[in-house]
Amino acid sequence: MPRFPNIAAACWLAVALPAVAADLPSCADTKVKLPEADRQTTDDHRLFERPVVDYPAGTDPALVDDYLALSVGVDASGRPTCVGGLASEEGLPKIRAQLAAAVPGWRYRPFEREGRAVAMQVQQPIDVQILPGRVVEVPPVRAEDTSVTLVRVGCFWQCAEYAITVRGDGWVGYRGLRHVAVPDDRAWKLPAAEVAPLLALARDPGLWAAEDDYRAQVHDAETIMVRVDAGGRRKQSLVYPASHPAAPIALRRLAEAIVQRTGVHRWVYLSDDTIDVLQKEGFDFASPAGRDLLVRSFHHRHRLDEAAILRLLELGASAETAASPEPWTVLDIALRERRAALVEPLIAHGVLMTDGRPDQGKIDAAFRAAIQGGRLAPVQRLWRIAGVQSNPALTYPDPNEEGPSPRRALPVTLLLERDLVDKAWEGFAIARWLDGQGADLSALSSRGTGLLSIAAHADDPEFMRYLLARGLDPASLGEREFMRFSVRHGEDLALQMLDAQLAHRPRGWELPSDFLEVAELQGWPRVIAWLEAHPEVAVRAPRKPCPRAAQVASKSESPTSAASRCGADS
Structure with a gap:
């Protein structure tokens, strides 16, 4: 920012x-x-x-x-x-x-x-x-010879891409490009009352004073192109990202008004309105096109219309898709987004099938998605679905390893991650249940992340206590995370973490230099007594401040040795 x-x-x-x-x-x-x-x-x-x-x-x-x-x-x-x-x-x-x-x-x-x-x-x-730095004459904007156009093109995460034009006489033309529910060409008519506000916005002096191109050095953002044709004159501006602060607000206001006045979202995102129009046109929902419509409706995971999706299934849309090297289904999105109402209907409509048979790859992928969704009931539901195996796999290939050799298998427990806005996350319950099924709790990813770090990120002390009781090594947390979690959740947990660390390192180790100071500030007499009773556990010596003269190494001395003279870390 x-x-x-x-x-x-x-x-x-x-x-x-x-x-x-x-x-x-x-x-x-x-x-x-x-x-x-x-x-x-x-x-x-x-x-x-x-x-x-x-x-x-x-x-x-x-x-x-x-x-x-x-x-x-x-x-x-x-x-x-x-x-x-x-x-x-x-x-x-x-x-x-x-x-x-x-x-x-x-x-x-x-x-x-x-x-x-x-x-x-x-x-x-x-x-x-x-604000624009110039004033440009605004041409006459009349209904009979004016049109406004909006083009949206995407980002890395499947932003909707489409073009829509509105003429002054009310004619609307839409073309779905990518990541939209209906990627067809469509045309309809708007009443004059809906067109008038668009013409008013097309007269905004700020719009005509805009530059032709606004670009910022950012990644993965939506681009909009706004165009007004009026009386033989054209004003067109490309804005990337769409919220670029240098672009006059008139451009964004016109883009928003085109979307709102035309109702174009009925073709961009699946809704009951979409289905109503398609039904009137005689659309065959049980056809491959109906299945494709269902899949496209999941492109925008944060705008899933559960009622419309369920209605689509009731009208005969199949959820079964072809096999692929990387099995993926719309059920995975429903599970990750915690859309519980969609899970059973999608399973019933063949989402885990390929050529009429249970697909083990799809079952395993859905099981992993349920774990990522952070709810225990769907995890247990997927566990009961058999493919070639009686249960889903408890491991998956490390996605961060590349090359022709087989990738390292990681336990599915490492897929747990709490979205901090999710107040009902059941990660601890899922981990405990997976533990009962034989999943590995102690493994670390190729980046060194383990379940202890996941519990710390989730700020879940009960989860942490369970993992420590199961023998996990708290050293995987790192010093700062170890201290931060201890301070946040009290002396009892700090003692449990120290005991767990000692169990893995009976010859001792070094604590951060400020650990003792933190214990004294927190009023932890038992932790202080523990440190006194375990001389094999050292507290790293604090840094000594360096006089300015000592900080400057001589020509014959390296900066490293100069730092060591002051007791600083090298």
């Missing part, structure tokens, strides 16, 4: 809604912990114009953070109740203060959990732009 100098003082805020005088309290002062909504979910519920932070013309784009978001507490009706921090590498207090003044006027469509409206902590995205 770009770093900020004191540029916040040079920018100001434009918002669609006027500021409201009443200040909201800080979310830090509230005692109730609210569930959190991510940026995309927040923006999907927004009922106001997204706020914009404007930077003066000529600002270096490298100094602008194009990924701003403001944390806001929202009640069950969608009304803001508190203002949190600005999600940015720097504090940007001036921008936050200006944004906070407008927050009381914001409104959201109510957020729901399990069918009822709930309060939510949201991350509201904030648009940024560098």
Whole structure:
């Protein structure tokens, strides 16, 4: 993320809604912990114009953070109740203060959990732009000779790629390119009321003042191309990434409006609307084309419409795909994304079959995906499915090894990894169950990662205690992780980790130089007594500060020996 100098003082805020005088309290002062909504979910519920932070013309784009978001507490009706921090590498207090003044006027469509409206902590995205440094005459924009076009092309992670054009008379043309539910050419008509806002945006002076090309040195981002043809004149701008701060906000606003007004998402992402149209056209859902539609509907794993997918299966779409060297099925995505409602229907529709028979490769891949999903019930369900073997494999080839020789087999336990936003992760339960099936708990990946590191990353002390009790070596954690986890979870766990380390190293080892200091600060008398009772376990000598003169090595002395004279690490 770009770093900020004191540029916040040079920018100001434009918002669609006027500021409201009443200040909201800080979310830090509230005692109730609210569930959190991510940026995309927040923006999907927004009922106001997204706020914009404007930077003066000529600002270096490298100094602008194009990924701003403001944390806001929202009640069950969608009304803001508190203002949190600005999600940015720097504090940007001036921008936050200006944004906070407008927050009381914001409104959201109510957020729901399990069918009822709930309060939510949201991350509201904030648009940024560098104002154009020129003024360009805007040509007449008339319905009879104007069209607007949006082209989206992708990223490494299967972003939707398509082109859509809207003419002033309401004609819409769509072409699906890649990673869309329906990759056909489509045409339909929009009412005049939907076209008028697009024509209004096409008249924005900021759009006509835009440069032809905006590119940043980033990777794996979406590119958009926005074009307006009006009265024989054409304005076309390519923007990469789509949120490039130097691009006038008018380009992004027009792109968003084209998507919203045309309803193009019915062809990009599978929905009931997609199925309704295809049914009217007589689409054969039981055909190979129906199976392909099902597979494409999983391209966008964060936008899976479970109801539409289940309806597609009910209409006869097959989930069985051809065999491949790297078995992969849509079930893998459903398991990783914890879409429990899709698991049994997909299995029933042949997702683990090839040519009518259970495919061991697909079964093994789905079992691994269930482990990655972090829920025990699907792991146990996949374990009961037999192919050539009575159960799925408990190992898999190391994906980080290359070459013609057979790759090292790693235990499936190393696939456990907690997504920190997943509050219901069942990694400990899965590991304990896999232990009972004979899986190896002690192995390390080629990068040195083991289950202890996985438990530490998950911040799960019970998981850690179980692994230590099973004899795992805490040295695999590394010194810093060892200390950090000990401090976080108390003296009992610190003692257990020391005992486990000693069991593997009876002749002793060295602890970090500040371990004793940490133990004293934490008030751990038993740990201090343990260290005194085990002289074979040394605490590394702390570094001695070097006088400035001693830091400078003479011409005949190496920097390494100069450092050693001061007791510094070489």
